[in-house]
Amino acid sequence: MKLRRRDPLVCQWTGAGFLIGMPGRNSSLKVSPGILRILEAAGDPVDPEELATAVDPDGSGKIRPVVDQLVRHGILVSDVDAETGGPALWEHWGAVTERFHLSARDANYLVDSPERAEVAAAIIAGGAAPPIFKEYPDRPVVMLPRRPLPLRASVEDVFAARRTHREFTGDPVSVDQLSTVLFHTFAPQRFLDGALFGVQQGRVSASAGGRHEVECYLVAYDVEGVAPGLYHYSANRHALELLDPDVTRDRVAELSYDQEPSYQGAFTIFTTAVAHRLAYKYRHPRAYRLWMYDAGHYGQTFALTCTALGLGPFQTVAFTDTEVERLLGVDPDEEFAVYLFSAGVPAGENPLQPKGFSTPAPSLVR
Numbered sequence: 001m002k003l004r005r006r007d008p009l010v011c012q013w014t015g016a017g018f019l020i021g022m023p024g025r026n027s028s029l030k031v032s033p034g035i036l037r038i039l040e041a042a043g044d045p046v047d048p049e050e051l052a053t054a055v056d057p058d059g060s061g062k063i064r065p066v067v068d069q070l071v072r073h074g075i076l077v078s079d080v081d082a083e084t085g086g087p088a089l090w091e092h093w094g095a096v097t098e099r100f101h102l103s104a105r106d107a108n109y110l111v112d113s114p115e116r117a118e119v120a121a122a123i124i125a126g127g128a129a130p131p132i133f134k135e136y137p138d139r140p141v142v143m144l145p146r147r148p149l150p151l152r153a154s155v156e157d158v159f160a161a162r163r164t165h166r167e168f169t170g171d172p173v174s175v176d177q178l179s180t181v182l183f184h185t186f187a188p189q190r191f192l193d194g195a196l197f198g199v200q201q202g203r204v205s206a207s208a209g210g211r212h213e214v215e216c217y218l219v220a221y222d223v224e225g226v227a228p229g230l231y232h233y234s235a236n237r238h239a240l241e242l243l244d245p246d247v248t249r250d251r252v253a254e255l256s257y258d259q260e261p262s263y264q265g266a267f268t269i270f271t272t273a274v275a276h277r278l279a280y281k282y283r284h285p286r287a288y289r290l291w292m293y294d295a296g297h298y299g300q301t302f303a304l305t306c307t308a309l310g311l312g313p314f315q316t317v318a319f320t321d322t323e324v325e326r327l328l329g330v331d332p333d334e335e336f337a338v339y340l341f342s343a344g345v346p347a348g349e350n351p352l353q354p355k356g357f358s359t360p361a362p363s364l365v366r
């Protein structure tokens with residue numbers, strides 16, 4: 001059997017030294033110059049004895065146990081295993097994603113642990129929490145109607161009718177409809193005492209630690225009572241803060257791969273995550289997953305509210321993050337693009353079936 005270096009290996013050079021991520025495990029191996037020489041010599045399949053000799057021609061006998069250890073860690077693999085490759089998933093998604101996946105696993109949430117209070121106190125002592133609301137106080141605002149429209153459809157009817165819509169009539173949406181969608185999707189409905197972490201908001205959507213790091217930016221095209229343009233939605237003021245009156249459907253089309261439902265409704269919403277609002281409380285790699293769960297909850301609340309109002313919702317992540325962040329004028333190290341929602345008056349007669357879909361022919365369901 002010949003050995004070769006596992007391909008790929010993900011390495012980091014940190015204050016702790018040069019580290020190789022252990023394949024399949026959430027831990028790293030510190031790389032000594034000797035290990036580095038072994039790995040350099042094992043780029044192509046090589047007999048284990050020849051490998052030891054290549055690295056240590058004087059034959060001190062110290063190399064072979066290290067080679068065996070690297071085999072046990074899966075850092076050196078047999079050429080047969082190398083041919084077979086690792087799990088296909090990581091070939092599709094990439095070695096860095098695998099590393100991230102592993103590093104985000106098994107985070108200690110300190111539930112019922114005496115350390116929990118200590119960690120929380122250290123966070124608070126380390127500096128004030130970021131604001132729970134983002135606002136643009138110097139921009140012109142559109143104050144939205146304060147009374148949401150009644151949502152009288154039964155929960156079952158809304159559940160049954162929630163579909164992704166891709167075709168819209170082109171009719172405008174009223175400011176009351178928009179305001180109702182924004183209120184239920186993004187505004188706080190109650191405030192709670194979050195103890196050390198201050199005031200916590202209760203919104204329709206759950207959010208990890210009540211951090212509500214999701215922000216909403218709206219591009220209005222066809223909303224009665226709201227001039228077209230790009231706005232930030234102030235969840236605090238229930239108002240739209242005008243960022244750029246010149247943003248049009250064409251601009252949104254460019255950064256959403258021209259996927260029509262992203263920009264052909266009456267409005268488009270870009271959501272972002274304000275990273276520090278979340279990272280202030282959650283300081284481990286698993287927190288990188290939290291904004292995805294949170295954005296998903298917001299997406300479902302958006303879709304259900306639109307449905308209850310008779311609007312057709314759409315959602316996608318098919319957009320160029322960098323371009324969206326540039327459009328919104330946010331610093332991508334602080335706040336990044338997350339999820340695109342849009343809505344309009346749905347085309348088609350059947351409220352239970354979006355236009356363009358028909359009932360499938362009889363077939364075996366697999």
Ligand SMILES: Cc1cc2nc3c(=O)[nH]c(=O)nc-3n(C[C@H](O)[C@H](O)[C@H](O)COP(=O)(O)O)c2cc1C
Nearest residue numbers: 162163164165166259261299314315316317318354
């Ligand atoms: C995260 C996410 C991304 C999506 N991206 C797209 C998309 O780019 N284009 C599209 O037509 N539909 C997209 N959809 C809609 C799905 O295709 C749709 O939810 C699925 O086909 C089920 O249909 P339904 O939502 O009507 O139940 C996306 C849905 C989710 C949850």
